[in-house]
Amino acid sequence: MKSLVNLVLLVVALAFFAACEKAPQQEVDAAKAALETAKAAEAEIYAGQDFNMAQDTLNMAVAEIEAQNAKFALTRNYDQAKKLLASATGKATTAQTMATENKAMVKAEVENLLATINTDIEATRTMMKKAPKGKEGKAALQMMTQELDAVVASIAEANNLYTAGKFMAAKDNLTANKDKVMSLQNELTTAMTKTRK
C-alpha cells in the first residue's frame, strides 16, 4: 500500500514538472536586443513606423507572458507570447534594415548633391566668363558672383551637417542651394540668348 502511494506521488510529481512550461526569456532577450540594434541604426528617425510597431508588439508579448505566468503551471501556454516575440524581433529587424537602407539612400543623395553642386558652380562661373559684359552686364555679373559666393558659404554649412550625420538637413540645404545655382544659370542663358539675337 505504502509503495503504491509513493509511486502515485512520484508519477504525479514527474508529470507536474514535465508539464511545466518555461517563460520564453530567451525570445524576450532576442526581441529586446533586436530593438536596441534597430535604435542604434536610428530606426526611430529613418523607419519610425516599423520601429514603433516592433516596440508595441514586444509590449504585448511581455503582457501575455505575465498573463500566462499568473496561471496554474500545468495550464500555462506561451505559444501566443512566442508568436508575438517572433513578430517583434522580425519587425525590429525590418526596422533596422529599412533604417540602414533609408539612411544610406539619403547619405548617397547628399554625397551626390555635394559632388554635383560644385560642378554646377564651376559651370556657372564658366558661363559667367562667356556672358555679355558691358557696364550693365558687369554689374549683373558682379551681383551673381556675390550670390555664388553666398551659395559656397552655405555649402560649407551643409558639409558640417553631413559630417554631423544630419543627412536630411544637409540634403535640404543642398537642394535649396542647387535651385539657386540653377536659377543663376537660367538667368545667364537668357542673357546670352538675348545678346546673340
Next chain:
Amino acid sequence: MNMKTKNRISTIVLSALLLVVLVFVFVLFAKPDFPSESVRLSVEAIGRARSANAQVYAHREFLQAQNYYNKSLDAFRTENNKLPYQRNYQLALSYSGNALKMARQALEKTEVRIKTLRNDFSLGLKQVKARRDSVLVPVNYLELNSVFSQSLNQINVLLFRSEESYKREELNEAITLLQEVDNLIDQLKTELDETVKSSFGNSGQWEAIVAKAIRESKENGSAVIIVDKLARLCRLYKSGTLTNEFDAEFGSNWIGDKQHQGDHRTPEGIYRIKKKKERSLTKYYKALEINYPNESDEEHFQQLIEDNVIESGSKIGGLIEIHGAGGRGFNWTEGCVALTNENIDILYKNVSAGTPVIIVGSLNHSTELIKKLTAEIP
C-alpha cells in the same frame, strides 16, 4: 491487526490524502484572476500614443505612461511569484490604470500640440515670408543685395529647410528653423538701420548746405546743380527756382562718400563744373567734369590713410563727371553721375564752367523715405 483496524487506518490515510489534495487544489486555484483586459488596454493606449509621436510632442506624459506600465509589469511579476492564494494584483492594477490614463493624456496632448504647431507654422511662415519681402524693399532700393547676399541666401535656405521639415511632420524642427529665419531678418534689419543711419544720418547738414547754395543762386541769378544720391535725382535750380529734375545713376558702390580711386563711389561735397565736354570729348555722349578732388577731398583722403582706413598706396582718383548714357535703371558708373542723353542735353545747355554742383548722400525727405521703408519691416 484485524480487518476492522486495517480499514480504519486506510480510511484515515485516504482522508488525510484527500485533505492534502483539497488543500493543494485550494492553494493552486484560490487566486485572483489576472487582469488581462486592463493590461491590454494600457498596452494599446501606449501604442496609439507612440504612433502619434507622443514621445516627441507629449514627452513627459508619454514617459510617465511607460514608467507606470513598467511598474505594473514588475508588480504583476512580484505577485505571480507568490503562492496563488497570496496574490493581490491591486497595486499592479493601479499602475496599469495610471499607465492607461497617462497614455491617453499623452495622446490628447499630442493631438492638441500637433494642431497648435501646425497653426503656428502656417502663421509663422506667412509672417516670416512677409518680413523677408519687406526687408527686400529697402535692400533692393539701396542696391545692397550683394552686401547682404549671404544673409539673404541663408534666409532662403533655412526657409526651404523649414518647409521640408514640416512636410516630414518634424514640426518642432520646422518651427525652430522659422525662428532662426526670424532672427536672421532681425539682424539684417539692424544692419540695414545702421547703414541708413551712418550713410544718410547727416541729411540735416546737407539740407543746410543745399539751402545755402539755392539762396546764393537766387541772390546771384545763377544756376546750381543739386544731386541727391538717395533720391537718385539731379535737380537744376536757376535763380533759386527749381527748373528741372532728372533721374540720376551713380557708382555701383554708391552708398557713402568716395574714398579712393576704383571704389566705385560717387563723391559727396561742394564742387564746381570744371569743364564742359562735347560729344567728341567723351564716350558718354556729353559730360560736365567737376573739380573732384577738391581741397576738402584731399584732406579727407589723407586722414583716411593716416587712420589706416585705406591703404597708403591708394590713389584719390579723379575725372568725376555728370554725363550721358544713363537711364539704365540701376547704379552702374565708376563714380560719375549718369543722366539720359536727353536730360544731359538740357542740363548742358543751362550750365557753364564754374556752376556749383552740390552732391549729397541724402536730403531730409529722402532720408525719411528710406527710414520709413526700414520701419515698415514688421
